[in-house]
Amino acid sequence: MPMPADVMDLETPCLLLDEQRLRANVARMKTHLASLGVAFRPHLKTAKSLDVARIAMTSPSGPATVSTLREAEYFAAGGVRDMIYAVGIAPAKLPRVSAIRAAGADLAVILDSIEQADAVAAHATRTGDAIPALIEIDADGHRSGVAPDDAATLVAIGQRLATGGAALRGVLLHAGDSYALNNPAAIADAAEAERIAAVTAANALRSAGLPCPIVSVGSTPTARYARDLTGVTEVRAGVFMFGDLYQAGVSSVDFGDIALSVLATVIGHQKAKGWIIVDAGWMALSRDRGTAKQAVDQAYGQVCDLAGRLYPDLVVADANQEHGIVALRKGAAAALPDLPIGARIRILTNHACATGAQYDRYHVLDAAGAVSAVWPRVNGW
C-alpha cells in the first residue's frame, strides 16, 4: 500500500495507530499477567491485524483469541497456531472450523449447551476431527454461558463431547458486566467473582473425572485490576491494546495511553453556531456512543491536534455519514480554536473495536509522529 511519511499527506479520514503507545500497553499487560502467573491469550477482535497480533502475542504462533472465522483463517495463514473462536459455535460453522484445523492451526470452539456438544461430537465422529471445545460459563449474567454451579449441565456437556470423539478443552468466561463499572476496587471485585466462577466450574468438571486443562477468563477491565488469579490458566483481553474513551471512562485504560485516533480535515464552518465541519462523520468514527451513559459523555469523540494534544472541551458534537460537527462542550470556558479549511485534527473515539471496523488499514505513527508503516486489517466474517 502507498505510504506517505507525513500525516499531512495522508488521505482523510484515516486511522492512526501510535505504535509506541500500543507497545507500552501490551508490555504493561504482559508484565501484570506474568506477575499473576497466568498465560496471556490476547483477543484480536479489536486489532484484526497480524502486525498488531505479533506485538500482542507472547509468541508468533499464539495463543490468541478471535471473534470471527475470517479472523481465524487470516491469522492461521499468518502462522498463528493456537486460537479460540470465542463466540458460541453454530453447527453449520464446523466444516469451516475443521478446514482451518486441517491447515495446521489448533482452533478451539466454545459452547454452552448439550445441543451444541452433540453437534460438535457428531461432527467429530463423522470427520475424525477431534475439535476441542471449551464450555462457556456465565460469570455475571451478562450474556451466554452455563451457570458456574450447574454441575449437571457442565458434566453432561463434557461427557457428550468426550463420548462423541471431540475434546473437552476447559472453561471460558467473560466478565462483560465489568464494562459498566468505573473504579479499580469494583473492577478488582468483579475479577475475583469471575475467578471464583471459573474455578467453581472447573472443579465441577474435574470432580466428575473430566479434563479441564484451560481455565480462561478475561475482559480489559478485569485483566488490568485482577489481584489474584489462582486456579485460572489464562487471560484474554483485547481493547486495552488501543484503548478508547469508553475504557478511559471505566478507568481500565489511562487517557494518555489511547493509541488509536482518526485523522480528519476541516471542510467548513458555521461561525454563528461555533461549528467546525470535518470530513470524519459517523462512517469514520463509528456510530458507537458508548460514553453516552458514562459520567462524562464524549459525544462522537474528543478532538486533538496533530501531536495528539487535546483541545480543551472540543468534541465532535454530532455526526452525519461523512460530516463531523466539531464544537465546544456546552458551558466550556475554552475558546474555539482557529482551524481553517484544510487544517487537520485527530479524534479520539468512543470504542476502538467499532471505529477500527470502519477501516481496512492502520497508518502507524512512530515516536516522532511520522507515518512508519501501513498495516492491513481483516473485517467481515
Added chain:
Amino acid sequence: MPMPADVMDLETPCLLLDEQRLRANVARMKTHLASLGVAFRPHLKTAKSLDVARIAMTSPSGPATVSTLREAEYFAAGGVRDMIYAVGIAPAKLPRVSAIRAAGADLAVILDSIEQADAVAAHATRTGDAIPALIEIDADGHRSGVAPDDAATLVAIGQRLATGGAALRGVLLHAGDSYALNNPAAIADAAEAERIAAVTAANALRSAGLPCPIVSVGSTPTARYARDLTGVTEVRAGVFMFGDLYQAGVSSVDFGDIALSVLATVIGHQKAKGWIIVDAGWMALSRDRGTAKQAVDQAYGQVCDLAGRLYPDLVVADANQEHGIVALRKGAAAALPDLPIGARIRILTNHACATGAQYDRYHVLDAAGAVSAVWPRVNGW
C-alpha cells in the same frame, strides 16, 4: 464470489438484499420525480454498489451522487460519467478529483466558502482542469451551507470560481432536518422550504449574471413527499432504495418495502431470561440506534423469519460485538418463538447506510427467496 442458492447454506452473519423490493422502491421514486418534472440523481452512499447503481440511475452513465472519492473512483471505473461528490471539498482532495475527471468522468465538487472557491480556482488555474463546483446552501440549519439569502457570499463564491477558471455548476441543498419529522404533511412542508431556499439562492446567482444550471435538492423524506419542485432541476435521495426501520419511523418508506436485512443464526439461549442468542451483534447490525429517539424504539432491529415475516414484538434487545440478544419487547403479549440452535432469522435494522457499511457484499434474493447473485460493495475512502 462463491454463491450458494439457498439462504440456509450462506455463512452468517451476512447481508440480504431483496431485489424485487429494491426495484419497486426505485421505480416508485422515478415515477414520482418524473411526474414533478425533475431529474433524478440517486445518492449511492447507501448502496455503494455498481449493480445497485445500474438499477437506481436513469442511465448507465448517471447522473449520480457520491459521498466519498473512493465511491467516485469505483463508479467512474464502472462507467458512471456524471457525478457530484456531495461533501464539502478539502483542497488536498483536488488532485484526486482531477485524476477521476481526467479518466473521463464529469465529477463536480461542492463548497460553501470563499476559501474553498479560491482553492478550487487556484487548482483550476494551475492544472487547467476547470473543476465544476456547486455551492452548498443551508436549507434548514442542519449542517453546512451558505444561507440562501446571503447573496453577497453566494455571488463572491461564484465570481471567484469563474475568475479562476473553475466552473460554477449551480447550487445544492440537503434538507437533513426532515429526518426528525414523522408525517407526510410536515415532510411536504419541509420539501417546500427546501425548494424555496434553492430557488432563492439560484436567483441570487442569476441576478448577478452568474450561471446556475443545476438546482439540486434531496433527502429521502422530502423526495418522497414533495408536491411541487418548480425551479428545481434534480433530486438526490439514496436510503429509500433499501429502506430501514428509521425511515419507516419517519414514514418516508413503508415498512413492507424494506429491502435490506441481516441473516443470522441462533447460537444459544438463556431460557430463564427469555433470551435467544444469535451470531449477529453490533458488528453485523451496526451500532446505529437511530430509532431510540422515535415513537417506537426498535432496539438493534426487528426479527423476521426466513420469508421476511415479522415475529410479533421480537427484537434484538441488546448487542455485543458478535452476539445479538433476541428477546420480546417488554410487556409483549406474544410468546417467544421456538428457535433452536442453528435456526436462522432475518433482522431489519435501524439504518441501511450504517448496516451496509459493515459488509463487503450483498447476497441478493430473487422473488422466490433464493440467492440469485452476490454484489460487491465499496467501503472506505
